[in-house]
Amino acid sequence: MKVFCPNCGTQNEGMPGGRLTCKACTASFEVPREGGVVAQPPPPVAPPPVRSPPQSSSPFPGGYAGPPPTGFGAGTGLSSSGTNPLAITSLVLGIVCCIPFASIGAIVTGVIAQNQINASNGAQRGRELATAGIVLGALSFLMGIGFSLLSVLGQIR
Numbered sequence: 459m460k461v462f463c464p465n466c467g468t469q470n471e472g473m474p475g476g477r478l479t480c481k482a483c484t485a486s487f488e489v490p491r492e493g494g495v496v497a498q499p500p501p502p503v504a505p506p507p508v509r510s511p512p513q514s515s516s517p518f519p520g521g522y523a524g525p526p527p528t529g530f531g532a533g534t535g536l537s538s539s540g541t542n543p544l545a546i547t548s549l550v551l552g553i554v555c556c557i558p559f560a561s562i563g564a565i566v567t568g569v570i571a572q573n574q575i576n577a578s579n580g581a582q583r584g585r586e587l588a589t590a591g592i593v594l595g596a597l598s599f600l601m602g603i604g605f606s607l608l609s610v611l612g613q614i615r
Contacts, residue, residue, distance in 0.1 A: 461489050467502075544571035545584030548591025555598030564595025 461472050465485035472478035472489040479486050548568035551560045571588040 459489060461487075463487065540583065541587065542571045542575050542578075542582045542584040544568075544574065545588035545591065547571075548595070549587045550591075552591040552594025552598065555594070555601070561595040561597075561599035561602060564591045565599070568592035568595065 459472060459474050461470050461478060462468065463470060463480040463483060463485055464487055466480060466483040468480055468482035470478055470480055474489055475491045476489050477486060478489050544567045548564050548571055551557075551564035551567060554560050568588040568591040571591075572585060575582045575585050575588065
C-alpha cells in the first residue's frame with residue numbers, strides 16, 4: 459500500500475495496520491488499515507524569501523561597524539582589563555620623591571588604585587605597583603619630615 463510520510467511527505471510502501479519507517483527522513487509512523495484513509499503528503503512549504511543585506515556605501519566588504527566598545531560607562535571610567543593606571547601613577551610618584559607633595563600623591567593614588575583593583579574582581583592588575591608606590595611615598599614623606607626637623611633643629615642651636 460502506498461503511504462505518504464506525515465513528517466516529510468515522501469511516498470513509502472507498507473503493510474496496512476503496521477508500523478513503517480520513512481526511507482527519506484527515518485520518521486516512524488503507523489500505516490492505516492485497508493478501510494482507513496491514506497495520509498496525503500503535506501503541502502509543500504515554500505522556503506522563506508532570502509533577503510540580501512542592504513547596500514552600504516562603505517568601501518569595506520560587509521560594512522564597517524567601527525572599533526569595539528571600550529568599556530566606558532562601567533562605573534569607574536577605567537578600562538576593565540590590564541594594569542590599573544593609578545597603580546602606575548602611584549609608583550612613578552613614589553620614585554620621584556624630590557617633587558613637593560609627590561609622596562602624598564603616591565600614597566593617595568596607591569590607596570585608590572588598590573580599592574579599584576579590589577572592586578574589579580580580578581579584571582585589573584597592579585596591586586604590587588600600588589603597594590610599592592605607597593611604600594616609596596611613605597618613605598619619602600618620612601624622609602622629608604626628618605630633613606625638615608633636622609634643618610629646624612640645626613638652626614635653633
